[in-house]
Amino acid sequence: MGSHHHHHRRAPADGSRLHRTAALLVVAPLALLTVVALAWLWPPSSAVERGEGAAPELTGQVTEVLPEPCPDGTPEDVERCGQVEVALDDGDEVTAPLPGGLGAPDVEVGQDVVLIRSETPDGASYAVVDHQRETGLWLLALAFVLALVAFGRWRGVAALAGLAATFGILAVFVIPAILAGSPPLLVAVVGSSAVVLVVLYLTHGFALTTTMAVLGTLTSLALTGVLAAVAVGALHLTGVTDDLSASVGTSQGIDVRGLLLAGIVIGSLGVLDDVTVSQAATVAEISRADPSSGFRGLFRAGSRVGRAHVASVVNTIVLAYAGASLPLLVLMVADNGSLTAVVPSQVVAQEIVRSAVATIGLVAAVPVTTALTAWALRNREPVQR
Numbered sequence: 228m229g230s231h232h233h234h235h236r237r238a239p240a241d242g243s244r245l246h247r248t249a250a251l252l253v254v255a256p257l258a259l260l261t262v263v264a265l266a267w268l269w270p271p272s273s274a275v276e277r278g279e280g281a282a283p284e285l286t287g288q289v290t291e292v293l294p295e296p297c298p299d300g301t302p303e304d305v306e307r308c309g310q311v312e313v314a315l316d317d318g319d320e321v322t323a324p325l326p327g328g329l330g331a332p333d334v335e336v337g338q339d340v341v342l343i344r345s346e347t348p349d350g351a352s353y354a355v356v357d358h359q360r361e362t363g364l365w366l367l368a369l370a371f372v373l374a375l376v377a378f379g380r381w382r383g384v385a386a387l388a389g390l391a392a393t394f395g396i397l398a399v400f401v402i403p404a405i406l407a408g409s410p411p412l413l414v415a416v417v418g419s420s421a422v423v424l425v426v427l428y429l430t431h432g433f434a435l436t437t438t439m440a441v442l443g444t445l446t447s448l449a450l451t452g453v454l455a456a457v458a459v460g461a462l463h464l465t466g467v468t469d470d471l472s473a474s475v476g477t478s479q480g481i482d483v484r485g486l487l488l489a490g491i492v493i494g495s496l497g498v499l500d501d502v503t504v505s506q507a508a509t510v511a512e513i514s515r516a517d518p519s520s521g522f523r524g525l526f527r528a529g530s531r532v533g534r535a536h537v538a539s540v541v542n543t544i545v546l547a548y549a550g551a552s553l554p555l556l557v558l559m560v561a562d563n564g565s566l567t568a569v570v571p572s573q574v575v576a577q578e579i580v581r582s583a584v585a586t587i588g589l590v591a592a593v594p595v596t597t598a599l600t601a602w603a604l605r606n607r608e609p610v611q612r
Contacts (some may be wrong), residue, residue, distance in 0.1 A: 286314065288337065332355060339358065389426035396418055409487065436603075450588055451492060503592050506600065526597055530593065
């Protein structure tokens with residue numbers, strides 16, 4: 228019998244040393260650059276401190292509500308008059324005016340409330356400003372944790388760790404660095420890079436598909452930042468659209484336009500990492516189903532899934548931004564008569580820029596991540612000739 232000789236063409240496999248080394252040659256310098264930037268921009272410990280004019284807040288429980296008729300000449304926006312007695316957590320008993328007006332807390336006996344204390348020539352005065360929601364929020368957080376862990380198990384635990392890391396980076400670095408006077412856009416880019424590098428590996432493990440998702444996310448994030456800067460500059464957006472943004476600029480001396488750019492970058496990150504991780508996982512599953520698939524086959528199949536994903540996520544982006552601005556949009560339409568009449572205004576233009584820039588970055592993330600993962604997983608199985 229004649230002998231049959233089989234020649235094998237071996238291509239890199241998922242997790243192979245070649246691909247891991249190639250990924251680290253790109254990711255390691257990016258991680259080092261992020262660490263250096265974090266150290267350079269790290270805010271001083273005094274960056275976040277209570278303002279000198281801020282009234283101290285106290286907590287307590289309502290013991291008695293004493294309503295009374297409002298006197299003549301009371302402004303129409305004051306709906307209730309009277310007093311409320313509160314037992315403070317430190318043991319003192321204080322009396323405050325019954326809160327009234329649009330948005331004022333509707334207090335009842337037994338409710339936990341938050342008060343502020345002001346010093347007057349006649350002594351200290353108190354005002355009930357809000358309900359104390361700490362207990363309810365803890366219960367909601369517990370339900371969130373239990374649901375995530377019950378469904379996701381160890382993946383759910385990893386997701387919680389990633390969420391904690393994200394909040395930690397925002398609370399410890401991003402917000403204090405902006406308050407310390409660092410450029411908001413630069414802080415957002417560095418903070419987002421740290422979130423990507425820490426959270427994706429923490430949540431999904433040190434796998435080749437995770438590395439491809441990291442590279443796809445960082446590439447799309449950089450594109451999003453550039454497009455946001457160009458769009459905001461071209462449309463002459465200032466970032467000042469309401470009393471809150473104006474107050475941040477005047478009281479804290481923060482570049483409000485930079486803060487707008489930082490918000491666009493950070494807001495886009497949540498959608499980007501979802502799409503890139505999904506794309507990398509999709510291409511990996513296609514490769515497992517047909518290990519002999521080449522780059523072109525994996526890229527085409529992954530792109531078909533990506534197009535369907537983008538079509539649904541784009542609607543999510545627009546609805547999320549519209550929902551966040553809904554009260555303001557309702558007021559502007561009521562004043563101007565139609566939605567089309569307010570589109571050129573800075574408030575609406577700002578939301579359009581957010582949605583458009585995030586969408587373009589999202590669209591770019593699909594082919595970038597798909598191509599990277601398809602290249603990494605092409606021909607995972609030896610092909611006989």
